[in-house]
Amino acid sequence: MSSQSSSPGFASAEAAELGFYAAFERGDIAAMIAVWSEDPDISCIHPMGPVLRGPSAIGDSWRQILAPQHRLRITLSHQVVFSDAHLCVHCVHENIHHGDRFEDLSVIIATNAYRFDGQGWRMILHHASPGARPARAPSVEPVPPDRAVH
Incomplete structure (x- = not known):
């Protein structure tokens, strides 16, 4: 990552999130790097x-992740803020x-931490783990006539 001392x-x-x-979503490495703090203790x-x-x-990890030109759409849910x-x-x-x-869905559970450095807010932590697979609609099997309730 390059120095951000001139960036507020x-x-x-x-806004940082x-x-x-x-x-x-855009695969924009420059914009991704701009979100992160330059402090050596970020994780x-x-x-x-x-x-x-x-x-x-x-920065190197995000360059590898964002290098492929696959399209993503990301929505957030279950947000809790401290x-x-x-x-x-x-x-x-x-x-x-x-x-x-965009028919496939992966759910990742993430914790993002941001710190105010006197000039602005920047990311200091992103910890992401696989979430549970999205629930699928249960398959419906026909009920034999001799077991039908109605």
């Missing part, structure tokens, strides 16, 4: 992956729609 950050943690998911854990620490390791004047933590379900017509 985001006006709110919510919107920037993060917009960059993720990122991708689903089933190791702990990545620091701007360089995190915040104070300098730290904000968002726990979310990332509903990632993918496929040619």
